[in-house]
Amino acid sequence: MTPPEGTTIRRADEGDASRIASIHVRSKRVAYRAFMPDGYVDTLDQDEHRLNRWQPYFAAGIPENRAWIAFVRGIPAGFVALERIRQPDTAPAGYLHLHHLHIAPEFRGRGIGQALLDTAVEDARSQGTAGLALWTQAGNGEARAFYERAGWQPDGAERGQQYRWEGGEFTMDDVRYVRSLD
Numbered sequence: 275m276t277p278p279e280g281t282t283i284r285r286a287d288e289g290d291a292s293r294i295a296s297i298h299v300r301s302k303r304v305a306y307r308a309f310m311p312d313g314y315v316d317t318l319d320q321d322e323h324r325l326n327r328w329q330p331y332f333a334a335g336i337p338e339n340r341a342w343i344a345f346v347r348g349i350p351a352g353f354v355a356l357e358r359i360r361q362p363d364t365a366p367a368g369y370l371h372l373h374h375l376h377i378a379p380e381f382r383g384r385g386i387g388q389a390l391l392d393t394a395v396e397d398a399r400s401q402g403t404a405g406l407a408l409w410t411q412a413g414n415g416e417a418r419a420f421y422e423r424a425g426w427q428p429d430g431a432e433r434g435q436q437y438r439w440e441g442g443e444f445t446m447d448d449v450r451y452v453r454s455l456d
């Protein structure tokens with residue numbers, strides 16, 4: 275599927291922290307409701323994501339932290355972010371972590387997710403990275419179908435992630451997908 279006419283993708287930088295936080299929260303608020311409690315999803319906050327996640331991500335200046343943002347006729351439509359491996363069990367040796375891929379709800383299903391994924395994969399390959407690994411929620415059937423269609427495979431690694439908000443707490447099982455770049 276070709277993205278809509280007028281779609282552009284460029285490297286993101288700290289000036290995009292607000293745009294990315296906005297897409298990130300709007301995407302999660304729609305997609306995660308299918309498998310996470312409404313009470314938790316309702317607490318997701320754009321300013322918190324900007325201040326605690328995206329500004330530090332860019333400010334850290336880590337070479338492996340590379341992100342791209344897609345626009346459709348100038349409107350921010352999605353982003354993808356690679357990240358340095360912070361814990362050894364995140365990914366196989368020599369792999370990079372594909373940490374986030376989100377398309378704004380109004381732009382889903384138009385080929386933008388695939389275009390961003392291709393951009394990150396090609397960048398990692400050009401850097402000589404052995405492969406990419408990502409984690410997604412076991413219950414995130416839509417994302418899993420998307421990655422599997424794109425040639426990613428679960429490698430059997432699993433982990434439980436704990437989430438807390440003022441209304442309670444819950445645990446989600448995550449599964450790891452990998453893609454070799456050999």
Ligand SMILES: CC(C)(COP(=O)(O)OP(=O)(O)OC[C@H]1O[C@@H](n2cnc3c(N)ncnc32)[C@H](O)[C@@H]1OP(=O)(O)O)[C@@H](O)C(=O)NCCC(=O)NCCS
Pocket residue numbers: 275301302305374375376377378381382383384385386387388389408409410411414415416417419420423
């Ligand atoms: C998953 C996501 C990134 C896919 O992006 P998208 O732009 O909607 O997907 P695209 O339009 O690029 O689809 C590319 C291909 O995947 C397929 N695809 C997309 N979503 C799919 C789904 N839910 N089930 C099956 N196939 C799917 C499309 O049919 C298309 O295949 P085609 O070219 O053969 O027609 C996007 O829907 C999203 O942001 N979801 C919510 C956030 C999320 O869960 N992110 C992953 C967290 S790890």
